[in-house]
Amino acid sequence: MQNILILNAHIIDGSGNPAFEADVRIADGRITEIGKLEKKDAEGHIDAGGYSLAPGFIDMHSHADFSLPILATADSLLFQGVTTAVIGQCGLSPAPLVSETRGSVIAALSGFFGDTARSIPWEKWTSFSDYLGYLSAEGISINVIPFVGQGIIRASVMGFEEGRADSAQMTRMQREVSRALDQGAFGLSTGLIYPPGAFTSTDELIELTRVVGERNRFYFSHIRGEAETLLDAVAEAIRIGRETGASVQISHFKAAVMENWDKSQKALDLIRRAQLEGLDVSADLYPYTAGSTSMATLLPQWAHVGGPEKTISHLKDPDTRDRLKTDMQTTGFARGVEWDKVLITSSPLHTGYEGHNIAEMASETGRTGYDWLFDALLETHLDMHMAFFGMSEENRRNELKYPGMMIGTDGFGMAASGAMAKGVPHPRSYGTFPRVLARYVRQLKVLTLEDAVHRMTGLPAAKLRLHDRGLIKPGKAADLVLFDPDTIADTATYEKPHQYARGIWHVFVNGEAVIKETAHTGLRPGRVLEST
Numbered sequence: 001m002q003n004i005l006i007l008n009a010h011i012i013d014g015s016g017n018p019a020f021e022a023d024v025r026i027a028d029g030r031i032t033e034i035g036k037l038e039k040k041d042a043e044g045h046i047d048a049g050g051y052s053l054a055p056g057f058i059d060m061h062s063h064a065d066f067s068l069p070i071l072a073t074a075d076s077l078l079f080q081g082v083t084t085a086v087i088g089q090c091g092l093s094p095a096p097l098v099s100e101t102r103g104s105v106i107a108a109l110s111g112f113f114g115d116t117a118r119s120i121p122w123e124k125w126t127s128f129s130d131y132l133g134y135l136s137a138e139g140i141s142i143n144v145i146p147f148v149g150q151g152i153i154r155a156s157v158m159g160f161e162e163g164r165a166d167s168a169q170m171t172r173m174q175r176e177v178s179r180a181l182d183q184g185a186f187g188l189s190t191g192l193i194y195p196p197g198a199f200t201s202t203d204e205l206i207e208l209t210r211v212v213g214e215r216n217r218f219y220f221s222h223i224r225g226e227a228e229t230l231l232d233a234v235a236e237a238i239r240i241g242r243e244t245g246a247s248v249q250i251s252h253f254k255a256a257v258m259e260n261w262d263k264s265q266k267a268l269d270l271i272r273r274a275q276l277e278g279l280d281v282s283a284d285l286y287p288y289t290a291g292s293t294s295m296a297t298l299l300p301q302w303a304h305v306g307g308p309e310k311t312i313s314h315l316k317d318p319d320t321r322d323r324l325k326t327d328m329q330t331t332g333f334a335r336g337v338e339w340d341k342v343l344i345t346s347s348p349l350h351t352g353y354e355g356h357n358i359a360e361m362a363s364e365t366g367r368t369g370y371d372w373l374f375d376a377l378l379e380t381h382l383d384m385h386m387a388f389f390g391m392s393e394e395n396r397r398n399e400l401k402y403p404g405m406m407i408g409t410d411g412f413g414m415a416a417s418g419a420m421a422k423g424v425p426h427p428r429s430y431g432t433f434p435r436v437l438a439r440y441v442r443q444l445k446v447l448t449l450e451d452a453v454h455r456m457t458g459l460p461a462a463k464l465r466l467h468d469r470g471l472i473k474p475g476k477a478a479d480l481v482l483f484d485p486d487t488i489a490d491t492a493t494y495e496k497p498h499q500y501a502r503g504i505w506h507v508f509v510n511g512e513a514v515i516k517e518t519a520h521t522g523l524r525p526g527r528v529l530e531s532t
Helices: 099-113 128-138 150-158 167-182 202-213 230-244 263-276 308-316 318-330 358-365 369-379 393-401 428-443 449-456 458-463
Strands: 004-011 020-027 030-035 044-047 052-055 057-059 082-087 143-146 187-191 218-222 247-250 281-285 290-294 342-346 385-389 480-483 504-509 512-516
Touching: 004 480, 052 449, 057 428, 082 504, 099 150, 099 308, 128 143, 150 167, 150 187, 167 202, 187 202, 202 218, 202 230, 218 230, 230 247, 230 263, 230 281, 263 281, 263 393, 281 393, 308 318, 308 369, 318 369, 342 358, 358 369, 393 428, 428 449, 449 458
Parallel strands: 004 044, 004 052, 057 082, 082 143, 187 218, 218 247, 247 281
Antiparallel strands: 004 020, 020 030, 052 480, 290 385, 342 385, 480 504, 504 512
């Protein structure tokens, strides 16, 4: 590895402390010196010209585990300064795959993640260690922190049926979680609005998560509700941490739908009270007022029991459609939905839908929003994704200011051209971290630059116990981002999302320049990081 000197940098070291001017030497993948340094012995140098030098950004919530097997260079993440991504989120991970349910689990993941999942070389792995070994052997441009998904483990053992696990099933699921932890997983993730995670009781989650707590590991959760049930869902996550000893992270925090906006501060207060109790509970968010997920998530929970084929049969039956409409208006993810706020982001089997909202499409065909949705889900075999505009900008600012709030993309490593530039996905895969620095630091002054960088680096590193990352300090890994604080900005929009952020000049991963003068070098120095 090269011995490189970065001169005249405005250093934001990730601690939250005031910035300072200094030079930084990196060698053998590590930061070796900080101060006024001489060029001697350096194989190369970069004159930072007063630009800001920060630790590499840590994406606390990423689905890059499904994009890295087909785009190992993770372009859209690196171009926004991300050097480490926490993967295996929302109860969904590419492994383990149990032999007797392998086909159905892969089919379900392909339905959920669409073309991305269908392009994955699934034949390359079975176990969790096989998957991580594949990433390491192929080479990746970012570091990853892997989690195992509870939804995948439950689907592997119990399928997509409701009901409490019996003792034999629980023992088998606990064994799978324990094996994944042995093989490199930092912890367990849940996605409690998605089948089959949604079918899991709190008591069952506690029993399964005890395996994690006994090892002092992590429980990351897409909680059971982010709208009318937000407070109960946050309380459930806290309870799981209290009863198991696992460190809890509430993923992509939000209060969705206007009638629930007042619950945001109440939910933050619940987290704060848990922290005062001594529990390790925290949260992350993305800086947008729209979320994004599978369009089928709008359907009631009962419609997903039995798996995708059963869901399709419900959509074909007129009487069942009437029940779907009634339930969607009174409970669940679709309660209070406004069709003009549901943007179709991906529809591989009918790309003409992409970039339009449901209200537009329904109006064009003279149907209600419900009927258009049901017909479109049938037509596309449930393979549609959406951006759902339902959060308050005022809440977003308040949530960002909340002490300890971290940042996550909830996105993928995509590219502005080629196979990974399809559809009109949520812009967060391209713009999350620069958007915080441009909009909420430079423009709105919600956070100071030092505080924002701390939430992206030192704070998540401390949460994840990454003792050698997250700070610019001698001995730390040389994951670094050099950016212009006056021009850094997200350029990805909902209409044109496949656009890289601007203002990022250099990104180093383990001492190697992966972004050099705003261009991707193609290098793959990333690693699967190990839990401590």
